Amino acid sequence: MNYLTLKPVNEAVELFRGFAALDAERVRVESAVGRVLAEDVASPEAVPAFDRATMDGYAVRARDTHGASESMPAYLKVVGRVPMGAVFGRAIGSEEAAEIGTGGAMPEGADAVVMVEYTRRAGGDVVEVVKAGAAGDSLIRRGEDIAEGGVMLRAGHALRVQDVGALAAVGIREVSVRRRPLVAILSTGNELVATDATPGPGQVRDINSLCLARQVEALGGIATIAGIARDDERELEAKLVKCAESADVVLLSGGSSVGARDLTGTVFEKVGATIVLHGISIAPGKPTILATWHGKPIVGMPGYPVSSMVVFWIFGAALLGALEGRPKAADPMARAFPTRVEGRLVRNVASKPGREDYVRVKVAPNGDVEPILLGTATLSTLMRADGLVRVPRELEGLAAGTAVNVFRF
């Protein structure tokens, strides 16, 4: 494979995020954080449901305070105290006032709250108001926060804590959201054993399945580990079809053996899948394959754990985002890498023109960014790294001293 004939990363990302959103399901609002709305949500209720005091003080008719000042207070008759969580039993009449606490329901007849700071209790049931108020002072009107019938949140919005809080506030118990993608993860390689097995001579533990499952979960998907297939076309075909039938996405992680990667492409074709892309001009991650089987995405992931993880962060995240119905972000890396840090390379990084590199780096507190220049065969490099630095496709590398933006893990 020549890097110049492979699919550029940005085009590959578009292919991965070209899939339609999954169908919708209804979930309880308290379980809906992070989920993507499948339809607009309108409020069935007004918030607040009643005119509500926003300060402690006295509920009054504003006109009774007109002209009031320190030297010439208005004298109002206190007719009681508004109970919290209930309504005041009577209307406020002319030159009357009721004590009210923040959050209390405004009594009939009152149209303003005079803050307690602007009052003096003159003794008995009389309060002196020393500042003129206006209608609407220190209260929030029914529906002023959220209007009854108005659209609160739009389809495609990923719900945050405050959104779920607002939905609960208006009495919504369930919302329609996109289904979480079901991702089946299958590994292939004669040298692989399960992570809880003890490898024999020449064998290694299959950590790709474990890592991919955690990556899928971190982005809101539901992962199923389908086990390990031998490097055998028949066995792999059967397991692949079983996965594809029961999941929304299949990630087929190649063993690192010579035939495994070719095997993936062959088996994809044998089961009748359509190859969407075969090879990306990226390092690590070049041998990635995207195909569709009855419209479902099936992905041939590279065999080295380092490569597999990087490919998932870039392309897997784009795919899952599309299936969840997220709007296409201007920056497709934003979901897997919400944090960026700025720094300066302390060493040269070489790359090949036409290839986009994602270099593992360590970031020192002073901003020094040290590339880890070992091969993708060494898993520990990703463990020692704090993030990735992108070397753009058109460059042959980055020189020591270059200011870089690190995609922080």
Next chain:
Amino acid sequence: MNYLTLKPVNEAVELFRGFAALDAERVRVESAVGRVLAEDVASPEAVPAFDRATMDGYAVRARDTHGASESMPAYLKVVGRVPMGAVFGRAIGSEEAAEIGTGGAMPEGADAVVMVEYTRRAGGDVVEVVKAGAAGDSLIRRGEDIAEGGVMLRAGHALRVQDVGALAAVGIREVSVRRRPLVAILSTGNELVATDATPGPGQVRDINSLCLARQVEALGGIATIAGIARDDERELEAKLVKCAESADVVLLSGGSSVGARDLTGTVFEKVGATIVLHGISIAPGKPTILATWHGKPIVGMPGYPVSSMVVFWIFGAALLGALEGRPKAADPMARAFPTRVEGRLVRNVASKPGREDYVRVKVAPNGDVEPILLGTATLSTLMRADGLVRVPRELEGLAAGTAVNVFRF
């Protein structure tokens, strides 16, 4: 409360993150992503466990290729193919070679892999090597990735996917991590009803409990919603003690009623708690209280949902991070707000000197940052906002046109 006598935000953060880490528990590595190691972890095995080919080609004795070139190839006898996941049955002798795939176990006697690109199969069992190789070419030595007995990860490290993968690779099944903080959430306010109840006149749904629980979960804690207490000292005392006995942290969310906030302080003292701070020079969130009860943190949260959420993002995150044993970050906001975006204020924002403000803002794709200047009583402002902008304590506001860093939700 005067803002100048309240605790500054940075000092308050230090108090919240001054608590000791919880005890440790053992968890399976596949469930350990996001958890904080309670002890250093050394590797019980070497990775790779055997010298391993990193390219497809031929396993050879390097000295047999010395002097080889296109015009004068070395001729080696192919004695077989190394099976994946097993060992080759015999040693490689002088002028012998064995086919090997990436990831294959190097046979005895061989000390280099000649990449397939530098070979020609001459017919029969002879391979021509057209490039001289050196010992160690295209292979990774036993223990070169992860050394047996070496410390892989240090106590205090928050495990990422790649760390968990590396632990699984060396056969570690369980790790010792800090316990997830158990957080009991109690609300108080006569006006509150549960979110699944229908509020009567003057009543509102208790969304603080729901929101705080989701915020706790988002940061790795385990939330228990303990319900709603009346604004009654006896009832609140009993419920508070019950929560404090069964959890690591209690968040007591004040109703917005007049007495509720004073009630929290009174009840904290009545149960024998030590007040650590009472009031922070922040908006929203001023009436926050931090106390300890038998060494456990108990927190009086502000009543308005907007204030409660902001206080949790800043101070709750600091507290949970300390209990999980995370190292103190230089930037205590980093955990709740991993993403920052730069922009420019399109309108003036006023603040009070001595008070640190967190202003809800909308961020346009072109970087325009529009402050939402409504009060904390309006929950919908947080729903409409994309993030928060900090107005530093020493300023009286920020002028339109100021470049700002938005803490993005």
